[in-house]
Amino acid sequence: MDYLQYAFFRNAVIGILIISVAAAMIGTYIITRRMVSITGGITHACFGGLGLGYYLGISPVFMAAVFAITSSMGVEWIASRYRIREDSAIAVIWSLGMALGILFVFLTPGYVPELNGFLFGNILTIGTSDLWAFAAYTVVLVIFFALFRRTIIACAFDSDFAQVSGLPVRFINYAMTVLVAVCIVLTIRLVGIMLLLSMVTVPVLIAETWSRRFINIMLAAIIISIVSSLGGLLVATIIDVPCSAIIVLLQVALYFVARIGKDISLKRPIRLSLIHISEPTRPY
Numbered sequence: 001m002d003y004l005q006y007a008f009f010r011n012a013v014i015g016i017l018i019i020s021v022a023a024a025m026i027g028t029y030i031i032t033r034r035m036v037s038i039t040g041g042i043t044h045a046c047f048g049g050l051g052l053g054y055y056l057g058i059s060p061v062f063m064a065a066v067f068a069i070t071s072s073m074g075v076e077w078i079a080s081r082y083r084i085r086e087d088s089a090i091a092v093i094w095s096l097g098m099a100l101g102i103l104f105v106f107l108t109p110g111y112v113p114e115l116n117g118f119l120f121g122n123i124l125t126i127g128t129s130d131l132w133a134f135a136a137y138t139v140v141l142v143i144f145f146a147l148f149r150r151t152i153i154a155c156a157f158d159s160d161f162a163q164v165s166g167l168p169v170r171f172i173n174y175a176m177t178v179l180v181a182v183c184i185v186l187t188i189r190l191v192g193i194m195l196l197l198s199m200v201t202v203p204v205l206i207a208e209t210w211s212r213r214f215i216n217i218m219l220a221a222i223i224i225s226i227v228s229s230l231g232g233l234l235v236a237t238i239i240d241v242p243c244s245a246i247i248v249l250l251q252v253a254l255y256f257v258a259r260i261g262k263d264i265s266l267k268r269p270i271r272l273s274l275i276h277i278s279e280p281t282r283p284y
Helices: 007-033 036-056 060-081 086-107 115-120 128-147 149-157 159-164 169-210 214-239 243-265
Strands: none
Touching: 007 036, 007 128, 007 149, 007 169, 007 214, 036 060, 036 086, 036 115, 036 169, 060 086, 060 169, 115 169, 128 149, 128 169, 149 159, 149 169, 149 214, 159 169, 169 214, 169 243, 214 243
């Protein structure tokens, strides 16, 4: 491919390969743990960190990471401290992050040229330092999963039972919350805040169509994420459209194909719905 002679395109390919692995692993935990709504809240709360970073003249990515981790902890604290439903706490954090982001971007002198990249994603702008950050995070994530695989799975499926069994539930929950938050911040550069949730969850939903075991779903989601992301990058480059949108559209198309294929294989009426009642996922 002629595109590979350009350093920025090679960086994009390597970045997609690395972050697709991390996003699929985190996405499997998110879907199993039923944390999709929390993830959406953290994603949009990151906008407040980006705005504050631009306003203070420091790294927007660093401030987004601070906001992501603080928001994830804040949801748990608000829900427990004021005894309100978790989805209500998410709404508070979501709204606060977006409002602060809009305010600080407005107060930032001059034009903020990189803001669109964070909102809508631009994988072609990542550099060598970003690749090292992706790689370091993915290595930490893989090691953490390897060391605590059974505990993570137990906590994801039934944290109450895991706690009764004497497993370090609080440590795992806090550690995974931080890892989810960092994954969100890193993936923002790929598809942006607006489409990030799809990048993390849709490959897992596709894999979940054909498998019910946690590890099998994770491995299949990694393959699906890599293939769809590379395919989206190639198509977007050829037809000259935003890469993030093509990646997500391709993943959603694969989801519908998987659902239709599953219905045909089971000889039941085809239901083109994003909402479906699935069989329970098995731990191992």
